[in-house]
Amino acid sequence: MPELPEVETVRRGLMPVLQGAVIESAEARRPDLRWPLPENFAERLAGRRVEAIGRRAKYLLADLDGGEVMILHLGMSGSIRVEGEKALRPGAFHYPRAAAGPHDHVVLHLAGGTTVTFNDPRRFGAILIVPYDRLESHPLLAGLGPEPLGNAFHADYLAGAFARRKTSLKAALLDQKLVAGLGNIYVCEALFRAGLSPRRLAHTIVTKDGKPTPRVERLVTAIRDVLREAIQAGGSSLRDHKQVSGELGYFQHTFRVYDREGEPCRTRHCKGIVQRIVQGGRSTFYCPVCQR
Known part of the structure; x- marks a missing residue:
């Protein structure tokens, strides 16, 4: 399972792509991952602006306009692929980019043509949408200890x-x-x-x-x-x-x-x-x- 450094690496890679971007449309190619996707998932994301990309423990957090947050967990085998003009050029050691496959479960189409795809062969990952004011009390996040790179950890x-x-x-x-x-x-x-x-x-x-x-x-x-x-x-x-x-x-x-x-x-x-x-x-x- 990806640990803090892997999730933080993904967050930093997503920032120049997602932060400030508008989601023109979303595809949910199956109804569930580890748990069912939120009700009306694609409709709720269409037209939303991503205000910020954060992380709490091993969870990615995308703040959406309108006061909601999309929580994403990579699970055991999840990964995120960015394609389009804003896609980063990989270094010498990388996995070749593959065409859309059976494990591409969620695709976000951003204004300008960039796509962000969540791929998860084992489907232990999760995507939820929760109100921002209930984020800290959400069962996945409530009770977590301090971040080991934060000021509260000493x-x-x-x-x-x-x-x-x-x-x-x-x-x-x-x-x-x-x-x-x-x-x-x-x-x-x-x-x-x-x-x-x-x-x-x-x-x-x-x-x-x-x-x-x-x-x-x-x-x-x-x-x-x-x-x-x-x-x-x-x-x-x-x-x-x-x-x-x-x-x-x-x-x-x-x-x-x-x-x-x-x-x-x-x-x-x-x-x-x-x-x-x-x-x-x-x-x-x-x-x-x-x-x-």
Whole structure:
């Protein structure tokens, strides 16, 4: 599933195309994705201006004139393709542009001839339209933790969230109610950079009165750094992720532990070997020597 860097990469690619654009018409080529599309979906979008393109956790948000917001989730395999005059030119490594196929489920036709197509082979994605004043209380967004790149995410916050929490660090960081947008790849990478074992219980890196320790400080810095670097690289392309231009993400080429089972640790002077364990049904990659 695309994580925060992949969704943010898509958002940035859509901004010059969608922000300020008018949707002349919309096609819904099937009635549902993960859930049914909104009632009168195509009619409700026709003639609407997109005022802004935002993101909350792993959700894309398109503010529409008239006080509504279109929420889009890429699911497991969703991607967005832009074609027309405003389409971005891909880099050297990209998926070839394909003609309309059976998995192109929603198409937005913008004034000027540009099209924005949502493709989703597995149909775990979703598109909803909700009133702007009910956005924060919507079940998909209500209760999400702070954005890890925002001002509300800092060592004091994380220490308070971890205090008395007896789940593993890995499980705690994947809890969207604690931190929004983190997923398996970037949690593994951040824990490695912070030198913390994914097996360690979350409450063990804070003081008895819930204050941050140097471990918490390192973890906050590592999370921010790995996310910023991944966004700069266009995300990680392992299976389905691609940018709106079709270009692949590049961050997978700099993984330090993720998907590197059996390979030498990349920490200088460390003789450890990257191991893979399963936590909560997901693969965790880490170095048992330098991550404590």
